[in-house]
Amino acid sequence: MIDKTWGSAAEAVADIPDGASLAVGGFGLSGNPIALIEALLAQGTADLSVVSNNCGVDDWGLGVLLGARRIRKMTSSYVGENKEFERQFLSGELELELTPQGTLAEKLRAGGAGIAAFYTQTGVGTQVAEGGLPRRYAPDGTVAVASPVKDVRSFAPTGEPRDYVLEEAIVTDFALVHALRGDRHGNLVFNKAARNFNPLAAMAGRICIAQVEELVEPGELDPDGIHLPGIYVHRVVEVGTGIEKRIERRTVRAATTDGSEA
Template sequence: MSLDKVVPTPAAAVADIADGASLAVGGFGLSGIPWFLIGALLEQGASDLTVVSNNCGVDGAGLGLLLERGRISRVIASYVGENKEFARQYLAGELTVELTPQGTLAERLRAGGAGIGAFFTPTGVGTLVSEGGLPWRYAPDGTVAVASPAKEVRTIQGRDMVLEEAIVTDVALVRAAVADRAGNCVFHAAARNFNPVAAMAGRLTIVEAEQVVEVGELAPDAIHLPGVFVQRVVPLTPEEATRKSVEKRTTRPRPPASAALQEASAAAIT
């Protein structure tokens, strides 16, 4: 494979994603999500998608857009609380949902990328996670149509642990702060989140990068994701690179300045 993995546009990068594909998608809430790859996939039209992501976007943004168009049929996630349409579809029996503890989800993705078929973890032992019975899909009348199966539990080093299977997907969509033309990636701060492990889990991994540099410009010790996991890199324009949102903006009124500070400010002005 050529070291130059750059693809000119998001549309070209996702053009061959087929109906029924499984996708691992980076991000946490709206932090670090691949905005433009998701938008291109929305326009491309693939449907009946299985999505593996920490959450499924929010109403009107991110993966929530694919959800609103009825393009997602199954979700494997750890958190869905910010998306009312997600809850509606799930409770109405329109969507299959496999809720997974957050750390377990991250490790399932990482294990898939590392070639590990399954692993044991104490997380979830003694709950519906291990014993089965979590509602994966509801019937229209509100009864449980499909429930999670029981999982193997084994005592290891004196502690009960549950067997969790690794996740490998057809495609991974992620966002990086910087990538070189060979696909080596650097993520920024909180936007690192699920992006590296999602990238590892995809058989075909597509990265949208805020900045693309030449091979050799990234210090080896600075690389968070080696290019061996990446097949396509989409450079964003400077304007696109600035698109970063949060789910909620919370502020409080600025407290009044103290009398001494007000006097000092007045004196400085005069």
């Protein structure tokens, strides 16, 4: 039997070196592999290049690595919830490759599927294709590094010629993901919104490390209900169902005098 379980998050991430590239699951604060992130923080790994939809918030998720100056570059599609991210980017301390969300998802999936690149309509006619998007600022506020011009070609899959921009796939050294359940073979099941970038990040990593709330024996998961097959997963760490989960924004109705909702 191929048993991919590891004893702790610290052991599972111990060989991630300085300068590594990571694909990290999560959307907002949903599905963040926080135990693995905190273990990476504790061991002091630095100079990381991270691919993730966003960078957590100031004190949680990938934000804890960012706050400790452990991230050199982020490839993301949304960065609006983290003030420290904004400060580091505008001051020239952090490189950012801003990527349309659907394109980012497909770049990760393509990397895992062995597809080197693909053409998409998303970004045609914008700086995404034409180049010039700031990736790193200089201390004086000028653009030190800008995005390059990308190849644009015309295709007519529906009979009408349209322009498409070439996007390269993403493959990273490691992937960190969170799942609801996993078995010892690495088969994973994600819960609701946590099934966002987690499967895609897992596919893109040469070595995928998954934290799971519940570890089960092989055969206990319904084969038809498995969201990510174990072929993509190399290490599994059980973190328990009591692991902290945060919500970015909570909106509730005001209560009336009789205790019911208004």
